[in-house]
Amino acid sequence: MNLFDLSGKVALVTGSTKGIGEAIVHRLAEHGAKVVVSSRKEDACLKVAEAINRERGTEVAIPIAANINYKEQLEALVARTRAKWGKIDVLVCNAALNPYYGSSLDIPDEAFDKIMGANIRSNHWLCQMVIPEMMERKDGSIIIVSSIGGLRGSPVIGAYCISKAADMQLARNIAVEYGPHNIRANCIAPGLIKTDFARALWENPETLKRSTSGAPLRRIGEPDEIAGAAVFLASRAGSFTTGQVIVCDGGATI
Numbered sequence: 133m134n135l136f137d138l139s140g141k142v143a144l145v146t147g148s149t150k151g152i153g154e155a156i157v158h159r160l161a162e163h164g165a166k167v168v169v170s171s172r173k174e175d176a177c178l179k180v181a182e183a184i185n186r187e188r189g190t191e192v193a194i195p196i197a198a199n200i201n202y203k204e205q206l207e208a209l210v211a212r213t214r215a216k217w218g219k220i221d222v223l224v225c226n227a228a229l230n231p232y233y234g235s236s237l238d239i240p241d242e243a244f245d246k247i248m249g250a251n252i253r254s255n256h257w258l259c260q261m262v263i264p265e266m267m268e269r270k271d272g273s274i275i276i277v278s279s280i281g282g283l284r285g286s287p288v289i290g291a292y293c294i295s296k297a298a299d300m301q302l303a304r305n306i307a308v309e310y311g312p313h314n315i316r317a318n319c320i321a322p323g324l325i326k327t328d329f330a331r332a333l334w335e336n337p338e339t340l341k342r343s344t345s346g347a348p349l350r351r352i353g354e355p356d357e358i359a360g361a362a363v364f365l366a367s368r369a370g371s372f373t374t375g376q377v378i379v380c381d382g383g384a385t386i
Contacts, residue, residue, distance in 0.1 A: 135369035139164035142217040143366060144209070146200055146258070147227030149176035151327030152277060155355035156224055156362045157193065158184060163363055167193045168213045171227065200227045200254035201246075210261045219269070220262045222366045225255040226277040228295075230329075236290040244291050251295035252302065259306060259317075267313040274317040275365050276303050277358070280381045282321060296321075300377050307375030316374035320361045323381025325353040348383035 143160045147153040149171040157167045161184045169181045177195030184193035194216055198209040213220055228251045232243040255276055266272025281289060282296030299319055306317035324333055324343050334340045334352050344350055361378050364370045379385055 133368070136163050136363055136367045138222075138363070138367055141165045141221040141366065142168075142213070142219050143222035143224060144168040144170065144213050144220050144258075144262070145224040145226055146170050146198070146254075147277075148224075149173065149180050151329055152322065152325060152355045152358045153224075153226040154180055155359035156226065158187070159356065159359040159363050160222070160224075160366060161188055161192050163367065165192070165222065165366070166217050168209075168217075169193055169195045170198050170209055172199050173197060200258075201250055203257055206254065206257050207261065210258070214265075219265060221266075221269075221271065222273045222275070223258060223262050224275045224277070224362060224366075225258055225299075227254070228277070230289060230292040232291060233288050235287070239291055247291045247295050248298075251292070252298045255299060255302060259302070263306070263310060263315065266315045267310065270314045272310075272313075272315040273366050273370070274303070274306060274315065275362055276300075276317070276319045277362075278303075278319040278321045278377065280321050280323050280379060280385050282319075283377075283379070283385055303377070304375045311374055316365070316370070318365050318370070318373060318375065319377045320358060320365070321377050321379045321381070322358050323347065323353060323379075323384045325355060325358060327355060344382070346384060347381065348386070351382060353380065353382055 143165045148157045169177045174197040181193040181195040198205040276299045278299040279296040281293035303317040303319045333343045
């Protein structure tokens with residue numbers, strides 16, 4: 133058996149209409165999984181799902197819009213996924229936000245709460261919703277897309293980094309509590325990746341050079357290079373990996 137074969141698996145991926153999330157749904161489907169494309173905008177979800185279905189020549193992707201800040205919308209997302217595909221084998225929590233750039237002394241309470249709610253609480257909610265069925269099946273993989281920001285301090289995106297460090301602990305807690313039920317939980321911690329989310333750090337050639345000069349590979353990463361880690365963690369290839377943070381950063385943190 134191909135270690136990376138995901139045939140028969142159903143994967144729900146949040147924030148999957150662009151960047152890293154979009155790459156993940158494409159690659160999970162390529163390896164045999166049925167996928168749920170989800171973000172806030174229905175038209176964006178539909179566009180990505182249709183592209184995947186054209187690539188695969190059959191319906192393996194469905195679009196379900198949901199705003200991760202609202203528990204009832206996440207509950208509907210999970211319920212609609214089960215109504216269509218019958219189960220959720222793989223949960224990928226990729227959606228996140230960072231509405232503030234600057235000193236931690238000046239961050240408004242509203243921005244701080246928004247970061248913590250979107251980047252931690254929504255992941256906690258989704259895990260609560262899918263873990264019971266994974267326990268029944270004695271099988272499941274939870275993947276949280278964190279960031280190398282969770283491994284080091286920052287003078288300008290401190291709250292975001294706090295949230296990403298918390299995601300790493302969320303994965304560890306789930307791994308410990310539900311490992312006896314054969315549920316695995318891991319984080320992927322990307323470095324600088326060529327996405328709209330990080331556009332300010334790579335769009336200008338001089339800024340890009342500064343941003344990558346300290347990394348051994350001396351270049352920016354591509355979304356597919358994160359998607360590959362997700363395929364590994366979702367598949368039999370990663371069946372003995374749990375509670376870990378897989379850093380994909382071109383060596384920046386070393």
